[in-house]
Structures are given as structure tokens and as C-alpha cells.
Amino acid sequence: MIGSIEVRSLSRSFTTTVRRPGFAGALRSLVNPERAVKHAVSDISFDVVPGELLALLGPNGAGKSTTIKMLTGILTPTSGEARVAGVVPYEERERNARNIGAVFGQRTQLWWDLPVRESFAILRDIYDVPGAEHAARLREFDGILELSAFWDTRVRHLSLGQRVRCDLAAALLHDPPVVFLDEPTIGMDVVVKEQVREFLRHQVEQRGRTVLLTTHDMTEVERLAERVVLINHGRLVLDGSLDEIRRKFGSTWQVRATLADGHTDLAPPPGIVLLRQDGPQVVFGPDGPEAPTVHQALKAVIERYEVTGIAIDEADLEDVMRAAYAHAEPAAEGV
Amino acid sequence: MNAVRIAWRITRLNFRSQLEYRTEFLLMVAIGAIWQVSVIVFATVLLTRFTGMGGWDSSDVLLIPATRMLAHGLFVLVLGRVHGLGRFIQEGRIDICLLRPIPVHRQVQLQYFPTNAIGDLTVAAGLMAGALSRSHLDWTAGRITYLVICLIGGMLLEAALFTAVACASLRFPAADYWGRWLEELLGTFGSYPLNVLPKAVGGFLTFGLPLAFVAYFPAAVLTGHGHDTGVPFWLAAASPLLGVLAYLGARLLWRWSLNHYTGVNG
Numbered sequence: 001m002i003g004s005i006e007v008r009s010l011s012r013s014f015t016t017t018v019r020r021p022g023f024a025g026a027l028r029s030l031v032n033p034e035r036a037v038k039h040a041v042s043d044i045s046f047d048v049v050p051g052e053l054l055a056l057l058g059p060n061g062a063g064k065s066t067t068i069k070m071l072t073g074i075l076t077p078t079s080g081e082a083r084v085a086g087v088v089p090y091e092e093r094e095r096n097a098r099n100i101g102a103v104f105g106q107r108t109q110l111w112w113d114l115p116v117r118e119s120f121a122i123l124r125d126i127y128d129v130p131g132a133e134h135a136a137r138l139r140e141f142d143g144i145l146e147l148s149a150f151w152d153t154r155v156r157h158l159s160l161g162q163r164v165r166c167d168l169a170a171a172l173l174h175d176p177p178v179v180f181l182d183e184p185t186i187g188m189d190v191v192v193k194e195q196v197r198e199f200l201r202h203q204v205e206q207r208g209r210t211v212l213l214t215t216h217d218m219t220e221v222e223r224l225a226e227r228v229v230l231i232n233h234g235r236l237v238l239d240g241s242l243d244e245i246r247r248k249f250g251s252t253w254q255v256r257a258t259l260a261d262g263h264t265d266l267a268p269p270p271g272i273v274l275l276r277q278d279g280p281q282v283v284f285g286p287d288g289p290e291a292p293t294v295h296q297a298l299k300a301v302i303e304r305y306e307v308t309g310i311a312i313d314e315a316d317l318e319d320v321m322r323a324a325y326a327h328a329e330p331a332a333e334g335v
Numbered sequence: 336m337n338a339v340r341i342a343w344r345i346t347r348l349n350f351r352s353q354l355e356y357r358t359e360f361l362l363m364v365a366i367g368a369i370w371q372v373s374v375i376v377f378a379t380v381l382l383t384r385f386t387g388m389g390g391w392d393s394s395d396v397l398l399i400p401a402t403r404m405l406a407h408g409l410f411v412l413v414l415g416r417v418h419g420l421g422r423f424i425q426e427g428r429i430d431i432c433l434l435r436p437i438p439v440h441r442q443v444q445l446q447y448f449p450t451n452a453i454g455d456l457t458v459a460a461g462l463m464a465g466a467l468s469r470s471h472l473d474w475t476a477g478r479i480t481y482l483v484i485c486l487i488g489g490m491l492l493e494a495a496l497f498t499a500v501a502c503a504s505l506r507f508p509a510a511d512y513w514g515r516w517l518e519e520l521l522g523t524f525g526s527y528p529l530n531v532l533p534k535a536v537g538g539f540l541t542f543g544l545p546l547a548f549v550a551y552f553p554a555a556v557l558t559g560h561g562h563d564t565g566v567p568f569w570l571a572a573a574s575p576l577l578g579v580l581a582y583l584g585a586r587l588l589w590r591w592s593l594n595h596y597t598g599v600n601g
Contacts, residue, residue: 014597066598069430069598072433072434073433073434074430074433074434074596074598075596075597075598076594076595093433094436094437094438095436097433097434097435097436098436100434102434104427104430104431106427107426107427107428107430107431108431109431109434109435111345111348111349112447113349113352113353113447114348114349114352118348121344122341122344122345122348125337125340125341125344126341126435126436126437127436128337154352
């Protein structure tokens with residue numbers, strides 16, 4: 001289907017040489033190398049529907065980039081199958097390339113010695129984009145990314161932020177239904193990051209593009225992603241919404257209240273547990289899988305008790321992800 | 336047709352961008368020429384101190400380095416970007432090529448304009464002009480056509496060797512060092528009639544690394560030494576065909592290697 005990504009039991013293994021400790025170990029490895037199979041991606045399956053932005057998350061070395069490389073046709077999987085916009089990317093690389101755009105934050109796809117606009121013109125020719133369409137799209141991208149201020153500069157003279165904005169535009173000039181972004185905002189300042197996020201939101205909401213994003217920036221995830229796939233040690237740990245992740249991995253909120261004098265019955269509302277009490281100062285948290293959201297809990301506490309002061313602490317997504325990564329560690333040992 | 340237009344456009348833009356850095360451009364042209372200084376010294380010594388070498392007249396011998404250098408200059412200009420590909424691979428730039436809907440090999444060749452080829456070709460053309468002017472041969476249309484075909488064959492043979500090294504670099508980026516060794520070897524032994532070398536070395540440079548097919552055999556066939564090369568005359572005469580076949584084989588190996596590319600940098 002145009003714009004969809006289907007991943008079924010995708011795996012990719014590499015054969016590596018086991019490093020033995022010390023100089024003698026290195027010599028032994030040279031004479032008699034011990035091989036080991038490293039499973040970079042193991043049996044992962046997920047779908048991305050057209051017009052959806054999915055964040056593919058995981059710690060360093062989790063298998064995110066390898067997954068993206070298989071979906072873009074750079075690598076061939078060891079087993080399993082993937083279809084991107086109806087095309088098997090590693091079997092029909094050039095056909096797949098016409099359906100996708102890709103940005104790798106640390107590498108540029110522009111010609112290093114040429115002014116950016118010349119790179120755009122070359123890409124227009126490569127993808128057979130009609131001149132009027134190309135000009136209109138450049139105008140649109142310039143409106144958000146402010147490219148015209150530096151698009152006559154050679155790529156080698158651009159700052160990182162300028163270069164990645166140009167790379168984003170270059171990846172979308174041929175109007176691909178599917179876009180892969182591997183840490184697109186790495187190393188950018190907050191202003192440029194926000195500019196890029198606005199651009200991506202526009203591409204998903206207004207242009208209906210399917211986006212698969214990897215990032216370590218949780219603010220980016222919160223602002224952009226509708227759904228998250230979490231992988232660790234090459235295995236899929238979770239596929240769901242941010243709320244599901246928050247619910248699954250640890251306490252996600254606390255309500256701190258100061259109670260008026262005379263409260264004796266401190267039985268909390270359903271789904272809420274009393275975590276601490278110090279005189280009139282009390283702290284409540286979620287209790288079990290049916291716990292209310294922080295706003296529901298706030299309302300319940302105010303309705304049940306007479307309070308003179310109240311505040312909420314919500315664990316930020318980074319804390320939640322840390323808990324999620326830690327939770328996935330035991331599974332990794334079996335890999 | 337579109338592919339030719341794109342290749343021409345990129346080449347033109349790359350060339351223009353090199354021209355904009357005047358000093359860098361001139362330095363690159365100069366290094367291309369200076370790189371060939373050993374060949375020029377060899378040619379000078381050959382013409383001023385010796386009457387011949389290995390049973391060949393000096394004027395005939397001169398055709399060997401001239402042919403090799405011109406074939407090499409053409410290789411650098413047209414197909415030379417496969418040389419030193421290890422760094423390109425290690426930096427992950429080949430991954431970017433795999434994302435575009437045109438062949439990766441073509442993109443590798445269009446990375447930049449090889450300005451040093453201008454120096455290479457200038458020296459090589461000068462040497463060839465000198466060799467032809469001193470030659471006692473009757474340069475008929477047939478001989479000239481055969482020489483041109485041999486130059487193309489030599490270019491393809493050199494390209495085949497460096498493409499094979501590039502294939503190894505896709506898996507082992509350190510294979511680049513072998514490319515440098517190969518370049519050194521071609522430059523060192525490419526100017527001599529190989530019959531002056533020990534048989535084992537000559538055999539290696541014929542059947543191991545087929546350097547003999549780049550310039551020695553073609554020059555032998557053109558100058559009437561084709562029956563004294565140690566290989567059947569037909570094989571020496573078929574040198575350009577070997578270049579074509581070797582290049583086609585190298586491109587198949589390239590395709591296979593790309594399909595088995597395992598990536599770098601995670």
C-alpha cells in the first residue's frame with residue numbers, strides 16, 4: 001500500500017570475531033579466530049500506516065539504525081520480510097529509492113563541493129521532478145526551514161543546523177510518501193530543532209507522509225510521535241502509544257497535597273495509593289494498571305479531601321524511557 | 336539519455352566548483368603531472384643513454400610508458416574514483432549512494448572532478464606525441480585504430496583491478512592499502528619491456544597481475560615484437576579484449592559485493 005511500512009519477523013545478524021583480552025589474546029585471535037554471531041535485529045514486526053509518524057526508540061546499539069538500513073534498502077536482512085510502500089526495499093533498491101526520503105543526521109546526501117541549490121537541481125533531474133513542481137516545493141520548504149538564506153552556499157561551508165535543514169528538504173523534494181529520519185536533530189540548537197519539528201509536523205499533517213523517526217530526544221518524541229516502537233538488543237520491547245509506555249514502565253506521577261486540619265480518614269480514592277505522609281503533607285501515586293491519569297487523580301484528591309495546597313510531579317519521558325530500557329535488559333541476556 | 340544528461344550535469348558542476356578554488360585547482364593539475372616524473376626520467380635516460388632495451392629500439396620502448404600513461408590518465412579521468420574507496424565507505428557515504436535511484440558505481444564516479452587527471456593526461460599526451468614522432472613505424476589507420484583500442488582496453492584493465500580492490504574495501508576498508516600497492520606496482524613496472532625482468536616476475540605481471548596486457552603486449556604487437564613476448568601472439572593481440580572482459584567481470588563482482596554489503600558505523 002502506498003505510504004505504508006510492513007515489517008515481519010525481520011532479523012539481521014553479523015558474524016564478528018570475539019576479542020580476547022591482552023596482547024597474547026590478540027595474537028591467538030589472529031591465528032585462531034573465534035567467531036560469534038551478533039544479532040543486531042532479532043525477529044521484529046510492526047506496521048506503520050500511511051500518514052502516521054512512528055518513533056523507533058532504543059538505547060545506543062539497540063538496532064534502530066540497522067532496522068532503518070534494511071527498510072531503506074541499504075542492508076539485506078538475514079531473515080524476515082519488509083515492504084515499504086508495497087516494495088521490498090532490498091530486492092528493488094532503485095524502485096524503493098523513488099518512494100522514500102531519508103535523512104541520516106550525521107551524514108549528508110548533498111554534494112559536498114556544490115552550492116545547495118545545485119544539489120537540489122541534480123536531485124530534481126535524478127527523480128524526474130517537473131520544473132514547476134520543484135520550484136513550488138522549494139518555496140514551501142523555504143517558508144518553514146528558511147533555506148534561501150544559505151542555499152547558494154557550498155555544503156562544506158554550512159553549519160550543522162543549516163546542513164540538516166537542507167538535507168531534510170533534499171529528502172522530500174521528490175515528494176516521497178515514506179520518510180526515514182535517523183536522529184535528524186542531533187547536535188542542533190533548540191531554535192533549529194523547533195523549526196525542524198514544525199517542518200515534520202507539517203509534512204505529516206498537511207502532506208500525509210509516513211514518517212519513521214529515530215531519536216534520543218524525548219521532547220521530540222513527545223511533540224511529534226503518535227506511536228512508539230521500543231527496541232533493545234535488537235528485540236521489540238513495546239509497540240504502543242506514549243500513554244501505554246508511561247503506564248507500563250514505572251510510576252509516572254505524584255500528587256503532593258497539604259491537607260486542612262482535622263483529617264483522620266486518609267483512605268485514598270480507587271487506583272491511588274498514599275506514598276508518604278508528614279503531618280499535613282501527603283504524597284499520592286498511581287496504584288496498579290487501572291490507575292487514573294494525573295488529571296483524574298488531581299480531581300479525585302480535591303474532591304475527597306479538604307486541601308490548602310496541591311501540586312503534581314509528572315515523571316518526564318526520559319525517566320520513563322530509562323525505566324523501559326532497564327526493564328528490557330534481562331531479555332537481552334538471552335540474545 | 337537522462338542518465339547521460341545527469342552525469343554530464345554533475346561533472347560540469349563538479350568541474351566548475353574545482354575551478355573556483357584557483358590555487359587548489361592548479362596544485363591538483365601540477366601534482367597529476369609531477370606524479371609521473373619517474374616515467375619522464377625513465378624516458379629521458381632511455382633516449383639519451385641507451386640505444387635499446389631487451390632487444391627493442393629505444394623508440395619502440397618509449398611506446399610502452401606512453402601507452403600505459405595515457406591509459407592510466409584516461410582511467411583517472413573516467414573511472415578513477417574507485418581507487419581509494421575505503422574512506423568513502425568508512426564514512427558511510429556509500430550508504431547515501433544506496434538511497435538514490437541510480438547505480439551506486441555511477442555515483443561513486445561522479446563524487447568529484449579528478450583535476451589531477453588533467454596533469455596526468457597532459458604529460459601522457461606529450462610522451463605519446465614524443466613516442467610517435469620518434470617511431471620508425473608506418474602509422475597506418477589500422478595501427479592508429481589498434482592503438483586507440485589498446486588505450487581503452489588498458490584503461491578498462493586498470494579500472495578492473497581497482498574495482499576488484501574496491502569490492503574488497505566494501506567488506507574490509509583496509510584493502511585500500513592494497514590499492515596503493517597496486518598503483519605503485521603499475522607505475523614501477525609499467526614502463527619496461529617485461530622480457531628484461533626475471534621470468535618469475537614477468538610471469539607474475541602477466542598471469543598474476545595482468546599488467547603486461549595494459550601496454551607491453553599492445554606495444555609489442557604494434558612494433559613487431561608480438562611473437563617474442565612469451566605468450567601466443569593471438570593472446571598478446573587480444574589485450575584490449577582482455578581489458579573489456581576483466582572490466583565486465585569486475586563490475587559483476589562489484590554488484591555481488593554491494594548485495595552482500597554489511598554496512599559500517601552501526
